[in-house]
Amino acid sequence: MEVFKYAGVGDRWRQVEHSHTGDRRHAGSWFVKMALASPCGVLSDEDECGAVFESTAADIGALLRSQRFVSPLPEISVITPAADSQTPTKECGQVLSSLKSDVSRRGSADDGSEKLKVFLRIRPLTEAEKERGEEQGCVNVQSEDSLLLRAPKDSRNMKSAERGVSQSLHKFTFTKIFGPQTPQQEVYDHTIREMVRDVLHGENRLLYTYGVTNSGKTYTIQGAGGEAGLLPRALVSVFLKLSGRLYSAMDLKPVLSQEVRKLDAGEVRAEEMRRDALLKEEESTGGHHSRLRAGLSWDSGISGLSATSHIATQLEDSDGISLETNGLCLSGGEDLEEGVQFSVWVSFYEIYNEFLYDLLDAPPSLQSRKRATLRLSDDKHGNPYVKDLTWIQVQSAEEAWKVLKVGQRNQSFASTHLNHNSSRRLSVCDLAGSERCKTQPNGERMKEANNINTSLLTLGRCISALRHNQNNKSRPPLVVPFRDSKLTRVLQSFFCGHGRSCMVVNINSCASTYDETLQALKFSAIATQLVHGPCSKTRVAYILSLLREEPAHPNDTTLLEEDEEESEEEGDITMFDPEALLKAIDVLKREVLRQRQEKEELEAQVREEVCTEMMEVINRMQDDFSETLESERDLMEKRCENKINNLKSSLKKYYSQELEERDDEIRELTAALKEKEDGNIAPAPVFPPLSDVNGPRRSRRLASTHKRDTDHESVELIQCKAELEQCKAELDLKQTELRLKTLELKRFQENLPLTGITGNLTTTAERKLEEGQRNLKQLRMELQTLGIKLQSGERACCRNTDGEKLRHALSSADSKLAKQDQMLVELHTSLHLVKAELRKKDEMLAQYQRTQPPQPPMAPGSCKKRGCGVAVAYVENQPPEKRAFFRSLFPSRTPSKTPSRQRAEVTTPYTRVLRTRQPSPPSTPIQLRVKY
Numbered sequence: 001m002e003v004f005k006y007a008g009v010g011d012r013w014r015q016v017e018h019s020h021t022g023d024r025r026h027a028g029s030w031f032v033k034m035a036l037a038s039p040c041g042v043l044s045d046e047d048e049c050g051a052v053f054e055s056t057a058a059d060i061g062a063l064l065r066s067q068r069f070v071s072p073l074p075e076i077s078v079i080t081p082a083a084d085s086q087t088p089t090k091e092c093g094q095v096l097s098s099l100k101s102d103v104s105r106r107g108s109a110d111d112g113s114e115k116l117k118v119f120l121r122i123r124p125l126t127e128a129e130k131e132r133g134e135e136q137g138c139v140n141v142q143s144e145d146s147l148l149l150r151a152p153k154d155s156r157n158m159k160s161a162e163r164g165v166s167q168s169l170h171k172f173t174f175t176k177i178f179g180p181q182t183p184q185q186e187v188y189d190h191t192i193r194e195m196v197r198d199v200l201h202g203e204n205r206l207l208y209t210y211g212v213t214n215s216g217k218t219y220t221i222q223g224a225g226g227e228a229g230l231l232p233r234a235l236v237s238v239f240l241k242l243s244g245r246l247y248s249a250m251d252l253k254p255v256l257s258q259e260v261r262k263l264d265a266g267e268v269r270a271e272e273m274r275r276d277a278l279l280k281e282e283e284s285t286g287g288h289h290s291r292l293r294a295g296l297s298w299d300s301g302i303s304g305l306s307a308t309s310h311i312a313t314q315l316e317d318s319d320g321i322s323l324e325t326n327g328l329c330l331s332g333g334e335d336l337e338e339g340v341q342f343s344v345w346v347s348f349y350e351i352y353n354e355f356l357y358d359l360l361d362a363p364p365s366l367q368s369r370k371r372a373t374l375r376l377s378d379d380k381h382g383n384p385y386v387k388d389l390t391w392i393q394v395q396s397a398e399e400a401w402k403v404l405k406v407g408q409r410n411q412s413f414a415s416t417h418l419n420h421n422s423s424r425r426l427s428v429c430d431l432a433g434s435e436r437c438k439t440q441p442n443g444e445r446m447k448e449a450n451n452i453n454t455s456l457l458t459l460g461r462c463i464s465a466l467r468h469n470q471n472n473k474s475r476p477p478l479v480v481p482f483r484d485s486k487l488t489r490v491l492q493s494f495f496c497g498h499g500r501s502c503m504v505v506n507i508n509s510c511a512s513t514y515d516e517t518l519q520a521l522k523f524s525a526i527a528t529q530l531v532h533g534p535c536s537k538t539r540v541a542y543i544l545s546l547l548r549e550e551p552a553h554p555n556d557t558t559l560l561e562e563d564e565e566e567s568e569e570e571g572d573i574t575m576f577d578p579e580a581l582l583k584a585i586d587v588l589k590r591e592v593l594r595q596r597q598e599k600e601e602l603e604a605q606v607r608e609e610v611c612t613e614m615m616e617v618i619n620r621m622q623d624d625f626s627e628t629l630e631s632e633r634d635l636m637e638k639r640c641e642n643k644i645n646n647l648k649s650s651l652k653k654y655y656s657q658e659l660e661e662r663d664d665e666i667r668e669l670t671a672a673l674k675e676k677e678d679g680n681i682a683p684a685p686v687f688p689p690l691s692d693v694n695g696p697r698r699s700r701r702l703a704s705t706h707k708r709d710t711d712h713e714s715v716e717l718i719q720c721k722a723e724l725e726q727c728k729a730e731l732d733l734k735q736t737e738l739r740l741k742t743l744e745l746k747r748f749q750e751n752l753p754l755t756g757i758t759g760n761l762t763t764t765a766e767r768k769l770e771e772g773q774r775n776l777k778q779l780r781m782e783l784q785t786l787g788i789k790l791q792s793g794e795r796a797c798c799r800n801t802d803g804e805k806l807r808h809a810l811s812s813a814d815s816k817l818a819k820q821d822q823m824l825v826e827l828h829t830s831l832h833l834v835k836a837e838l839r840k841k842d843e844m845l846a847q848y849q850r851t852q853p854p855q856p857p858m859a860p861g862s863c864k865k866r867g868c869g870v871a872v873a874y875v876e877n878q879p880p881e882k883r884a885f886f887r888s889l890f891p892s893r894t895p896s897k898t899p900s901r902q903r904a905e906v907t908t909p910y911t912r913v914l915r916t917r918q919p920s921p922p923s924t925p926i927q928l929r930v931k932y
């Protein structure tokens with residue numbers, strides 16, 4: 001049996017208060033645990049199956065949710081707006097009736113799991129509280145399991161309800177509600193009585209109280225004013241039940257979480273000394289107040305006497321707790337396992353500011369030595385236990401109570417472990433009241449209050465997480481934050497299938513603490529939704545179940561038959577002979593293999609499912625990605641097209657504007673130039689007025705800039721014009737010269753036969769051609785120079801002169817020159833051919849002259865005729881275009897000349913050529929400023 005007190009601020013505060021009034025009482029959190037041990041010292045089959053008191057309440061939250069009332073926390077305890085605003089009573093009645101039916105329906109699940117029991121106890125108001133006007137009807141019991149809270153007018157809840165943030169009416173449903181006048185015995189009967197029985201049958205049970213400070217938690221657990229609470233009643237009940245079954249030796253001690261160790265003689269002696277010292281201490285200090293009064297008989301466990309139906313045992317202590325044992329007799333020990341004895345050990349510890357203190361190992365002087373703290377450890381199964389905790393074996397309820405009193409005197413509260421061979425446990429936890437931090441007078445109290453609230457909050461979070469995991473089994477489970485506080489770690493095993501728990505919610509009906517009470521009830525409403533997990537089977541029970549499930553192995557038949565009589569809970573491993581155990585081992589091995597195979601298959605299946613799902617996800621992602629890519633591409637294309645179009649239109653606009661401007665400029669400049677030329681005066685150029693907003697921008701700009709250079713540019717323009725004229729004249733001259741030369745060449749060709757001396761003629765013609773070529777070359781160079789000058793002149797004139805026209809003229813002159821050049825080359829080639837022909841003819845002539853007798857000299861006419869014939873023949877031998885070429889070379893002016901004159905000229909062709917080679921007029925350097 002284990003009892004601990006979760007110390008709170010309220011305890012200390014009330015201790016001070018009570019010391020003034022002389023009514024010193026304790027409040028806080030108690031945790032009682034029981035363990036049973038068999039005398040053989042071997043673990044029984046139930047050593048892993050603890051006994052826990054669990055609180056269970058009606059599932060109001062789930063019910064409200066099922067009726068689609070609101071969500072999260074409010075849905076648990078807050079009445080819906082509709083119910084609140086319209087006809088509260090009627091609505092509430094409907095809610096209640098549905099809640100009731102649901103509660104009764106859901107009290108125990110089909111799968112054997114049981115809902116957490118949550119009881120509510122309302123303490124009566126004191127006279128002082130009534131005088132203060134605390135009774136405002138805010139707590140209304142509507143039936144034995146439903147409660148209606150009405151927010152008093154000064155409460156925060158009412159204020160927020162007035163703002164429309166929350167509701168002012170709240171309805172809760174519990175497993176059972178104990179009103180202010182409910183006696184302790186009735187509370188005991190409905191709460192812990194069954195639990196004590198379960199503990200003695202090998203279960204773990206936990207009972208804990210929860211509520212605001214000064215709500216009656218300690219009163220419920222411990223009792224006061226002669227009314228024994230649940231704990232002393234449970235103690236008496238246990239010992240009544242175990243009468244005649246107590247194991248008097250002290251050599252079996254609880255260790256770790258649920259184990260039992262056999263002590264040697266020395267250790268037993270030490271344990272005895274410790275217990276004697278504690279009991280002596282209790283007797284020397286307050287023991288005279290704590291006495292046991294037995295009417296007929298009281299089975300202390302030592303005498304081995306059984307309790308009878310006439311027991312009238314009374315336990316009184318300094319708090320005036322008086323315990324009538326009449327209603328505590330469970331039913332005798334017949335239903336307990338035959339031949340099993342029980343050893344009861346108690347321990348008592350306190351959790352204070354997140355530290356654990358052993359209250360049965362108090363320092364000699366509380367003032368002189370700091371109390372040692374205890375550590376929480378886990379056993380190999382992961383169950384937490386308080387390491388190095390003091391355990392005291394007790395043989396009676398009186399001894400147990402004395403031990404608890406010693407612990408209480410060690411300032412706070414404690415826990416008592418009753419150890420049995422099988423380590424079944426009953427735990428009673430008296431939690432500290434939830435505190436309002438702002439009411440705490442100093443820093444130390446504030447720290448305590450914070451720690452208490454943190455622990456209770458963690459408890460709430462654990463319960464919430466457990467509820468979530470139970471309600472959402474398909475989803476990944478939430479981590480239950482048991483390790484976030486010492487309190488929840490201690491309680492952990494009771495929430496994890498190693499037992500059951502029961503919660504008693506204590507409230508008072510004071511209006512001043514209404515808001516805190518509401519919070520406590522909301523918290524309890526979460527707890528009501530918890531379902532106990534199936535109890536974990538004991539090792540032996542598990543083995544037995546396996547053996548029963550093995551019909552395929554005939555060898556196990558004997559074992560199965562043997563076990564048929566035994567229940568799982570009652571199975572004891574020592575009952576089997578070695579042969580049966582070996583068989584069991586074989587069965588277990590097969591079971592291990594089977595489970596391993598099952599798990600492997602499951603893993604493979606899970607992997608396959610995961611792979612399929614992943615592939616689906618990947619495919620979906622791929623499709624999505626392709627779609628996105630496609631749309632992105634379209635978008636980009638559209639954007640690019642738009643950009644290009646924009647660019648095009650802006651370029652078009654820009655260049656058209658630019659062209660317009662230039663045209664305007666040219667027009668303006670031309671007009672200005674013309675004006676200058678006409679007037680030969682240099683007035684200011686006529687630009688459009690600056691004020692003319694319709695005029696081109698560039699013109700306005702130019703007007704402003706050109707105004708400054710007007711005179712200078714006028715001079716330049718005149719010069720430029722003169723130079724251009726000169727260039728034109730020069731070009732004409734050159735062209736004339738070229739024409740003359742061409743003509744001379746023609747004449748020369750025509751006169752060739754007349755010379756009679758072909759060798760000299762060709763040589764002369766060749767020389768003349770070369771000379772003509774040189775002249776043309778020089779002419780071209782001069783023209784090029786002229787063009788360059790013209791270009792620079794145009795540039796200098798800022799494109800405002802007739803440079804364009806000049807350039808065109810020059811380029812056409814260039815092309816003409818190039819054509820003439822080409823013609824000369826062709827002429828040169830023709831001359832070479834003529835020369836070759838003439839040489840041939842000369843040779844033939846010479847040969848003919850050698851063979852023929854000498855003839856009289858030929859008349860000039862005949863000579864001319866022959867020469868003409870040669871010339872014609874030559875022309876006829878040329879390709880058709882060449883004939884055209886020659887026609888162009890010999891212009892039609894020649895026929896106008898008389899043959900005699902031609903002849904006269906032709907007779908001196910060389911001199912004519914020389915005459916035409918007049919030195920070309922020196923090309924004076926021209927300063928042109930042409931701007932392109």
Ligand SMILES: Nc1ncnc2c1ncn2[C@@H]1O[C@H](COP(=O)(O)OP(=O)(O)OP(=O)(O)O)[C@@H](O)[C@H]1O
Pocket residue numbers: 008009010011014025026027028122123124180211212213214215216217218219220224431432433434506
């Ligand atoms: N059902 C009841 N009948 C009569 N008196 C009661 C009852 N419940 C509580 N009281 C009295 O109310 C006072 C406060 O109760 P108690 O000390 O148990 O509160 P608590 O919840 O334990 O406070 P804390 O959280 O501070 O420990 C005590 O004087 C107690 O005797």
